[in-house]
Amino acid sequence: MTYAKRFDGRGFEELRPMSAKVGIIPRADGSAMFQAGKTIAYCAVFGPRDLHPKFMQNPETGILRVNYNMMPFSGHGERVRPGGGRRSKEISMVLQNALLPVLNLKDYPNSVVDIFIELPQTDAGTRCAAINAASMALADAGLEMKDLVCAVAAGRVEDKIVIDLNYYEDSHEDGTDLPVAMLPNSGKITLLQMDGEITREQIKEAITKAKEACKKIYEVQKNALKARFAKV
Amino acid sequence: MYQELKTHLVRALTKGVRYDGRKLLEYRPITVEYGVSASAEGSARVRIGGTEVLAGVKLDVGEPYPDTPDQGNLMVNAELLPLSNPKFETGPPGEQANELARVVDRGIRESKCIDVKKLVIKSREKVWSVSIDICTINDEGGLQDAAALAVLAALKDARLPKLTEDGQVDYDAEKTKEKLPLTKDPVEVTVIKVGDQFFVDALTDEENVIEARLTAGITDKGLICAMQKGGSLPLTVEEIDKMLEIAQKLAPTLRKAL
Numbered sequence: 445m446t447y448a449k450r451f452d453g454r455g456f457e458e459l460r461p462m463s464a465k466v467g468i469i470p471r472a473d474g475s476a477m478f479q480a481g482k483t484i485a486y487c488a489v490f491g492p493r494d495l496h497p498k499f500m501q502n503p504e505t506g507i508l509r510v511n512y513n514m515m516p517f518s519g520h521g522e523r524v525r526p527g528g529g530r531r532s533k534e535i536s537m538v539l540q541n542a543l544l545p546v547l548n549l550k551d552y553p554n555s556v557v558d559i560f561i562e563l564p565q566t567d568a569g570t571r572c573a574a575i576n577a578a579s580m581a582l583a584d585a586g587l588e589m590k591d592l593v594c595a596v597a598a599g600r601v602e603d604k605i606v607i608d609l610n611y612y613e614d615s616h617e618d619g620t621d622l623p624v625a626m627l628p629n630s631g632k633i634t635l636l637q638m639d640g641e642i643t644r645e646q647i648k649e650a651i652t653k654a655k656e657a658c659k660k661i662y663e664v665q666k667n668a669l670k671a672r673f674a675k676v
Numbered sequence: 677m678y679q680e681l682k683t684h685l686v687r688a689l690t691k692g693v694r695y696d697g698r699k700l701l702e703y704r705p706i707t708v709e710y711g712v713s714a715s716a717e718g719s720a721r722v723r724i725g726g727t728e729v730l731a732g733v734k735l736d737v738g739e740p741y742p743d744t745p746d747q748g749n750l751m752v753n754a755e756l757l758p759l760s761n762p763k764f765e766t767g768p769p770g771e772q773a774n775e776l777a778r779v780v781d782r783g784i785r786e787s788k789c790i791d792v793k794k795l796v797i798k799s800r801e802k803v804w805s806v807s808i809d810i811c812t813i814n815d816e817g818g819l820q821d822a823a824a825l826a827v828l829a830a831l832k833d834a835r836l837p838k839l840t841e842d843g844q845v846d847y848d849a850e851k852t853k854e855k856l857p858l859t860k861d862p863v864e865v866t867v868i869k870v871g872d873q874f875f876v877d878a879l880t881d882e883e884n885v886i887e888a889r890l891t892a893g894i895t896d897k898g899l900i901c902a903m904q905k906g907g908s909l910p911l912t913v914e915e916i917d918k919m920l921e922i923a924q925k926l927a928p929t930l931r932k933a934l
Contacts, residue, residue, distance in 0.1 A: 469760065472762075472814075486813065488759035511766055513757070513766075515732060515809065516753065516755070516807070516809040517716035517732025517733065518716070520715060520847065523734040560766075561759075562759055564713045564715075564811070565716070567715075
């Protein structure tokens, strides 16, 4: 089968329209919004702050805690029961691993940096939007960072490698979803997942194209951060 | 909260002075935005000053409850999201979230704002289920009034989804143009008492010194459709009457933002 034209008419390596805003939640220490097509992620960062329960405290370093949550009305189809399940637990964990490498929490023993991610509407690519929002929010919180983190889902639909899958591509029966997060300056990858059948060559092609796409996301993030701190 | 700050706030409020310069019976600027979640059948964002609340409506087909076989189903839930206030935590809804949802629910349900009889698809068998979720984005006080307004706006924004041939909701198809059968515009006004003064639209710090509060649901005809007294101090009949008068007077301010 040949995937001749994408469902939404985009080029195969074309990202969905993006927008980003930093400082959307005044009560948080840092916050940001990232939108890709119809997927929107809000992120708030609190801390470093006291960590409870106490047994989780680490006297050698502060820890990062991520909570990913879909709002009950944000799913494709039926209402999502609040409280989260195994899916959101796993995503929270991989997000934590994707973001931790850019942070230095050694100066904050026994404390925690909390990242809360909420999605008001979704159309695939939520974990990538979450990472893009979270890395801006961490910067907004004034934390020491080695780099930003940019993420996008690459994938395969029929015979084509595509970038930034939407819901219909993501749930295509002959398709593969391959989300990637990378550090734009070193090119290193901090999140990699995949589901669906694919060859090794195609994986290489997908990751290479995802890297190119991440450069564009990096520009969007930088511009949003500059806009936040521009002199009035 | 520091005792000194508390004393200072109470003293200022009893003199009619608020530290953001507002009058006692003055709301912060109120804005309403519709259609903020494409995934929901109806949604709205309400901002009252720095406070921001989202409400989303999901519509599904279900069975009616046995005691109301000829009425649609209605449910209101609130999530005090931990991203909106450093004091909110993850986990199941606590007391405050529960009260918030229940008081909004009462205002909508008891005003009969939704004509639930028109939500019946097939008597005793199939009805529309209206699930409303409130999500707080930024809490700078006054969540109750903001949530009630957001829910009303989301209900107004809602459009029925298409049904498949076997009568299930077809979420892939575009929504129809049909709206929910709404008959009234109930809003909620929370009036707060400190000392011998009454005020509305409390900031977070002001909420911390509340002695007594009264939330009243007010319909567009000025009728009272729900009440909830909060705070630990008792109120006199005269005070309740005065507070309801204030609520009736200010309800149009909220409704105007719709």
